[in-house]
Amino acid sequence: MRKVFMNHVELKQVSKSFGGIQVIPPLDLSIRSGEFLVLVGPSGCGKTTTLRMVAGLEDASGGEILISGVNVTNNRPGERDCSMVFQNYALYPHMSVRDNISYAMRVHGVEKSEIDLRVGDAIKLLGLEDYIDRKPRSLSGGQRQRVAIGRALVRKPQVFLFDEPLSNLDAKLRVEMRTEIKLLQRKLGTTAIYVTHDQMEAMTMADRVVVMRAGVIEQVDSPITLYEEPINQFVASFIGSPAMNFMEGFINDGTVVLGDQQVTLSPEDAARLCSATPVIFGIRPEHFRRSDHQSELSLTPNVVEPLGAHTLILGSLEGQKITVQVDPRFEVEPDIRCTVPIDMSQAHFFNPTSGIRL
Amino acid sequence: MYPVRYEDMVLTKILESKHLFIWPAFLTVLIVSLFPLVYALIVSFQSIRLVPPIPPRFVGLDNYAEIVSSARFWGSITTTAIIVCISVFLQYVIGFTLALTLHHNVRGASLYRVVFLLPMFLAPVCVALIAKMLFHPVLGPVNDLFTIFGSPNISFLTVPPLAIAVLVIVETWQWTPFVVLLMLAGLQGLPSDVFEAARVDNISIWRRFRDITFPMLLPLSIAVIFIRMIEGFKIVDTVFILTGGGPGTSTETLTLFAYNEGFKKFNMGMTSALSFMFLIVVIVFGSVYLAAAQRIVRRYK
Structure with missing residues (x-):
């Protein structure tokens, strides 16, 4: 039995410099x-550099990396499991799917029966039965990535590292594969670190x-916490699709003043925010809806995008761009000013200089 | 009938004008390459001697028969084949090793890269002249080196096996850079993530080379060896300067044999026939090599 560690992989004050330029300041x-x-x-x-430092493909310029409590900072990539x-x-281009998956085990002298068992399991798990003797070049992108995943999992490693594995696949396949990877990881229970630029x-x-920016960790949280309580304007803008709207304004007596319009704050926000403070008012496109703490905004739609499930209005408000998601039955015409409801309990306020959420 | 569109007319004009571009090149090839080749083929069936001049006489395959039955011809094939096989093997092994070393960014790699390529830029005649001085039986530094260890003076260029060894060394020295250049380009074209995947999978450096680098560069290796082989068969200047084919005809290569027939005996018919025999020999060696290479490649395909 593998010993279970609460903190399986730990980065302590790990930093990275390329030729005198620090790209990653010490991070934990x-x-x-x-x-x-x-x-x-x-x-x-x-993010990729951080992952490669865990893999050992890049040397950490400072700090320690621990896997299962063992300091692996100076270990070769192969010694980190x-x-x-x-x-x-x-993939190894000159090897068949079977050889690609079994190669590392064959080199390390794993018994033949064990190899056959593990390769058979992986091939069945990933639905590659019909392709085992094919070369990577005659496989589609999705199949190749599946082989790569198979090659990674047969070794039964301590940690899976994924470096943007889905970014070369088309949109439909990406959605399928992300579910597959997630299910697979849950089934195997192996610790996984996954790098992507796609917030979805x-x-x-x-x-x-x-969430990382310029080598610095901005926030570490569960997806829903990131969405509901972003720590700053960067995280708020990065998480969620379409992105959150930001408007400059200031607080005035229980309302936010945005140009010549005013929206009423929810009671909690009104109690919290001091009057006359300048703020960045943030509201997600999907929060233009009716609610208990409702207010209204009028805007000029420029483009109306009916998507079926809902309609997106790309408009302008006091000279600032705004995206609004409304019900498909909402009556709206381009260039004719309209008024949309706004759920003020979902509003966010940021400090205009530091970007920190108030 | 469909009306003729303007675009179609333009297209037709372009298609017609393509001949204008092809013909000059075709005519040039015809004049400078095809005509001499056909002329040489005709001459090879004749008996022509320039000094003393004898009027051309058609002799059919007599020239070829004489060549095939002469021991000198078979000797020159053997000499050429020995020099080519050993030197190309050494060029490939040393060249690939150097390319691997340079690829893995040793300190000062850019300096080595230039230095290693220098021999290739020298004219073979110069290289041969330098080698002749180096291997001089009395004054040469190589001889000095051996005498330090108490060896008597060695006449490198007058003992047949030693003379061939010197020729192999010179060929290897001059043409290894060519292998370095191409193999280095090949190495740099390989996808780096494949090797990173192998490193993460704890594959040793030797297995990475044996199982990944070498098979991936196999097609290039085959081409490089093929080019060096064909080029190697053409060796003439180095031998001409270093040994002149001697002692006797023991280091005479095919091309030198043809040169001696043509420019010492002025036996043009014989020389042309020899040139065609040379072509046949190269084709035979080339085909055997490619067939063997094909079998190796199939193992990895």
């Missing part, structure tokens, strides 16, 4: 045993999400 992160942790952020935020799934699949992937797959 602990990943619990069996947890599915997603690192998300815009490109260049250091991780397996990794890459963005471009990284992060939200749907993660037990906990790490």
Whole structure:
């Protein structure tokens, strides 16, 4: 039995510099045993570098990395008992699907019967029965990624590392695969670290999400907490689709003044926020709806996008762009001013200079 | 009938004008390459001697028969084949090793990259002249090196096995850079994530080379060896300078044999026939090599 550690993977003050430029300032992160942790952020935020440091493909410039309580900071990638799934699949092009999956075990002298058993299981689990003798080049992107996942899981590693494994697949397949990966990970109970730039992937797959920006961890929380209680304006804008609307304004006697319009605050917010403070008012497109703490805003629609389940209005309000999600039966015409309800219990307020949520 | 569209007319014009572009190139090839080849083929069936001049006489396959029955011809094939096989093998092994070393970014790799390529830029005649001095039986530094260890003076270029060894060394020294250049380009074109996947899977460096790098570069390796083989068969200047084919004809290569027939005996018919025999020999060796390579490739396909 593998010993269960509360904190399976730990990063202590890990930093990374490339030629004198610090791309990742010292960061701390602990990943619990069996947890599915997603690192998300815009490109260049250091999420892939962080993952590669855990894998050992990049050396940490400072700090310690612990896996199951063992300091692996200076260990070679092979000595860390991780397996990794890459963005471009990284299959051995001259080996068949079966050989790709079994290669590492054959090199390490695992018994033939054991190899056959594990490869058989993986192939069945991933639905690759019909392709075992094919070469990667005659497989589709989704099948290749499945082979790569199979290659990672047959080794029964301590930690799975995923580096944007779905970003080369088409949209439909991506949705299918993310469910498959999630189910697989839950079934195996293996700790997983998953890197993506797609917040939707992060939200749907993660037990906990790490939002990163410019090498710094902005917030680590469950998907729903990130959505409901973003720590700052960056996290608020990054999580959720379509993105949250932000408008400059100030608090005045239980209302927010946005240009020449006013919306009434919910009682909790009114009690909390001091009068006359300038704020960034944030509201998600889906929170333009009727509720107990309702207010109204009028705006000029520029484009109306009927999506079936709901309709998106891309409009302008006091010279600022705004996206509103309304019921499909909502009567709206481009360029004709309309009034939309707004659920003030879902409103967020941010400090205009620091971006921190008030 | 459909009306003729303007676009179609333009297209037709373009299609017609393509001949204008092809013909000059085709004519040039015809004049400078095809015509001499056909002329040489005709000459090879004749007996032509320039000095003393003898009027051309059609002799059919006599020239070829004479070549095939001469021991000198078979000797030159053997010499050429030995030099080519050993030197190309060494070039490939040393070249690939150097390319791997350079690829893994040793300190000062960019300096080595330039230095390693230098021999390739020298004219073979110069290389041969330098080698002749290096391997001089009395004055050469290589000889000095051996005499330090108490060996008597070695006449490198007058003992047949040693002379061939010197030729192999010179060929290897000059053409290993070519292998380095191409194999390095091949290595740099390989996807890096495949090797990262292998590293994460705890595959040792030797197994990574044996199971991943080598098979992935196999098609390139086959092409590189093929090019070096064909080029190797053409060796003439190095041998001409270093040994002149001697002692006797023991280091005479095919091309040098043809040169001696043509420019020492001025026996043009014989020389042309020899050139065609050379072509046949290269085709035979090339085909055997490619067939063997094909079998190896199939194992990995």
